[in-house]
Amino acid sequence: QSALTQPASVSGSPGQSITISCTGTSSDVGGYNYVSWYQQHSGKAPKLMIYEVSNRPSGVSNRFSGSKSGNTASLTISGLQAEDEADYYCSSYTSSSASLFGGGTKLTVL
């Protein structure tokens, strides 16, 4: 299975909003509402930021939001802050009862 498709990098200035896309197929992203997003700071373990497309775990800032349309899911970060600079990965459940990650997106806060 190929990884879900994410842009390699995105950037934004403090206070701005950015959106990271995650494109799959009808056998994964498009077929299930089990898309999640992870933040990984350099040298650290990933952290769950969004689950089931648009839900935030307790403790995650409401500046982070998720959505899905067809085979593409999106993570939006509003009011960018320096601490948001990290790698972001999407993940989806698949029709073969597997889990698939995106290739990752490096967010740079200018």
Add this chain to the structure above:
Amino acid sequence: EVQLVQSGAEVKKPGESLRISCKGSGYSFTSYWIGWVRQVPGKGLEWMGIIYPGDSDTRYSPSFQGQVTISADKSISTAYLQWSSLKASDSAMYYCARHESGSWIDWGQGTLVTVSS
């Protein structure tokens, strides 16, 4: 507080065997799937496989099927990832993570495996 504590970094030679561990605490270990994720330095996350400690039901990514073995000992709330013959290409950071409803909800701190002659 949920915690997943992984075993320490390993340095091995090609052809050697290895088992790394992940001990869960703060939740019912037998009630959640727990999986393993590989990250080659500078690269992305790759799902390797997952196990349900309650009944040892195990599933593997096609990319890792036959290459590794995932197991769990529910009596000590510990999951394992095992190689019988390591290759240099197995050098990576390995994370365990608790899985629920399609999401990896809690992560271990990672175990760095280095395979070099």
